[in-house]
Amino acid sequence: MDGKVFIGGGGQDYGDKQGLTLKYANRHGLIAGATGTGKTVTLQILAEGFSKAGVPVFLSDVKGDLSGLAAAGSETFKLHQAFTDRATQIGFDNYAYESFPVTFWDLFGDQGHPVRTTVSEMGPLLLARLMELTEAQEGVLNIAFRLADQKGLPLLDLKDLQSLLVWLGENRGEIALRYGNVSVHSIGAIQRRLLVLENQGASKLFGEPALDLMDIMHVGADGRGQINVLAADKLMGAPRLYATFLLWLLSELFEELPEVGDPDKPKLVFFFDEAHLLFDGAPKALVDKVEQVARLIRSKGVGVYFVTQNPDDIPEDILGQLGNRVQHALRAFTARDRKALKMASETYRPNPRFDTEAAIREVGVGEAVTSMLMKKGVPGIVERTLIRPPSSQLGPLDPSERRAVMAASPMAGKYDQLNDRRSAYEILKERADSAAAAAQEAEAKEEEMSVAEREFSAARRYSGTRVRRSSSRTLRVRADDTFGEAMTKMVVKELSGTTGRRIVRGVLGGLFKGR
Numbered sequence: 001m002d003g004k005v006f007i008g009g010g011g012q013d014y015g016d017k018q019g020l021t022l023k024y025a026n027r028h029g030l031i032a033g034a035t036g037t038g039k040t041v042t043l044q045i046l047a048e049g050f051s052k053a054g055v056p057v058f059l060s061d062v063k064g065d066l067s068g069l070a071a072a073g074s075e076t077f078k079l080h081q082a083f084t085d086r087a088t089q090i091g092f093d094n095y096a097y098e099s100f101p102v103t104f105w106d107l108f109g110d111q112g113h114p115v116r117t118t119v120s121e122m123g124p125l126l127l128a129r130l131m132e133l134t135e136a137q138e139g140v141l142n143i144a145f146r147l148a149d150q151k152g153l154p155l156l157d158l159k160d161l162q163s164l165l166v167w168l169g170e171n172r173g174e175i176a177l178r179y180g181n182v183s184v185h186s187i188g189a190i191q192r193r194l195l196v197l198e199n200q201g202a203s204k205l206f207g208e209p210a211l212d213l214m215d216i217m218h219v220g221a222d223g224r225g226q227i228n229v230l231a232a233d234k235l236m237g238a239p240r241l242y243a244t245f246l247l248w249l250l251s252e253l254f255e256e257l258p259e260v261g262d263p264d265k266p267k268l269v270f271f272f273d274e275a276h277l278l279f280d281g282a283p284k285a286l287v288d289k290v291e292q293v294a295r296l297i298r299s300k301g302v303g304v305y306f307v308t309q310n311p312d313d314i315p316e317d318i319l320g321q322l323g324n325r326v327q328h329a330l331r332a333f334t335a336r337d338r339k340a341l342k343m344a345s346e347t348y349r350p351n352p353r354f355d356t357e358a359a360i361r362e363v364g365v366g367e368a369v370t371s372m373l374m375k376k377g378v379p380g381i382v383e384r385t386l387i388r389p390p391s392s393q394l395g396p397l398d399p400s401e402r403r404a405v406m407a408a409s410p411m412a413g414k415y416d417q418l419n420d421r422r423s424a425y426e427i428l429k430e431r432a433d434s435a436a437a438a439a440q441e442a443e444a445k446e447e448e449m450s451v452a453e454r455e456f457s458a459a460r461r462y463s464g465t466r467v468r469r470s471s472s473r474t475l476r477v478r479a480d481d482t483f484g485e486a487m488t489k490m491v492v493k494e495l496s497g498t499t500g501r502r503i504v505r506g507v508l509g510g511l512f513k514g515r
């Protein structure tokens with residue numbers, strides 16, 4: 001299987017080796033099938049194959065079971081015999097257990113090294129999508145980003161964005177003159193959305209050190225590609241965060257990587273599990289963007305593989321770009337199922353040996369209808385393929401094994417510690433602090449005034465109209481309170497707000513001086 005990733009056996013008795021041609025692996029792919037039909041294992045063996053071929057892999061691990069890639073399979077495992085039989089049947093002669101080089105990542109920094117990006121790298125477009133902003137709100141977010149740029153306010157984490165919004169609200173009047181109306185409403189709405197994001201744990205995603213893309217494109221000294229496993233179990237609870245993050249990663253790759261045309265093998269393959277989450281309720285503009293990124297990223301040598309239950313979860317324009325396909329069994333219970341099945345089968349080049357539609361319905365677990373790109377990128381005739389068994393462990397690592405892999409990784413020293421450098425939040429806070437200090441200084445000056453002046457100004461300012469009165473309830477004066485303290489409490493109780501406090505200072509100043 002030179003120049004190919006071995007995927008299993010096709011033909012009459014599953015004896016014809018089937019492979020995914022590395023040269024066309026950047027023309028994307030699809031792994032589909034109902035629950036329990038073998039999608040995850042297919043993803044696992046593809047990751048193994050790419051790694052062995054020297055291609056780094058990035059995949060999301062939705063149920064945690066792909067962490068098993070880091071450990072070798074075992075002869076004591078309950079499916080050992082089944083795996084060996086399957087290997088024999090498909091002529092997989094050198095089948096052996098083996099572990100793979102894995103890096104664990106986790107947006108929440110728990111199950112892997114933290115993956116971070118900065119607010120400005122994410123950009124207003126994706127953030128607006130992440131927060132589900134309306135057009136008007138997105139407009140305000142755009143102004144905020146532009147202003148941050150012009151004023152030299154780095155937007156790294158969510159608190160930077162939060163304080164920028166506060167600042168934007170305070171200086172709305174001035175800003176409106178240059179940028180158009182910035183409504184308090186929109187600012188408020190964005191702030192509330194930010195809170196929701198924060199509650200979903202998104203604050204962990206934003207900050208530094210931001211992910212260096214080179215760290216997910218590593219090929220080891222032994223020639224094997226690194227397999228990057230993103231913990232996505234918890235992330236599934238925040239599907240929009242999940243989808244936006246992966247989309248961000250793709251667009252970063254697109255922007256950062258050089259053109260390579262059609263390389264002998266990809267620079268990276270990217271598996272997008274639960275891909276329907278990306279498209280559920282997505283606006284047309286976003287689908288178009290995904291379509292565009294998928295089309296363009298090919299020439300950067302990145303292959304994207306969507307993993308989903310039903311191929312019709314994927315918009316047509318994108319589906320049409322997925323050249324390499326592994327279609328596990330689809331059910332045909334409902335009318336919608338049957339329609340989807342029919343549509344799925346019509347996209348394949350028929351094989352005279354069997355009916356595609358029937359095959360998609362009938363294939364067993366760990367078996368699939370496959371079609372891979374061949375010479376000149378033409379889709380191959382559809383095959384019924386028995387997928388090869390995995391060499392790494394089926395099922396998750398236990399937590400201590402995971403810890404050990406993480407501790408041994410060079411990424412531990414690089415990303416585990418958050419670096420909260422001076423950015424918009426700190427800068428705006430410093431400004432506010434120095435403004436407050438100036439105000440305080442002015443007040444202190446006032447205090448240096450002579451008693452006469454003070455009494456005069458106190459009397460003058462004590463108009464009473466802006467001062468709120470406390471309730472009629474009288475203050476109980478404790479026996480051990482000095483008269484002064486009791487007096488202070490009473491007056492302070494009676495006056496509130498800035499104006500009130502000023503007056504207190506004026507009134508008491510005169511009072512104590514006089515004793």
Ligand SMILES: Nc1ncnc2c1ncn2[C@@H]1O[C@H](COP(=O)(O)OP(=O)(O)OP(=O)(O)O)[C@@H](O)[C@H]1O
Nearest residue numbers: 034035036037038039040041042365366387388389
């Ligand atoms: N290629 C294979 N070789 C050997 N066994 C397999 C293979 N594929 C699937 N199996 C068996 O089928 C089981 C279910 O497969 P898998 O977990 O990949 O299904 P799935 O489609 O990902 O399901 P879900 O939608 O629930 O995530 C595996 O645990 C394994 O026992």
Ligand SMILES: [Mg+2]
Nearest residue numbers: 039040041063
């Ligand atoms: Mg699965």
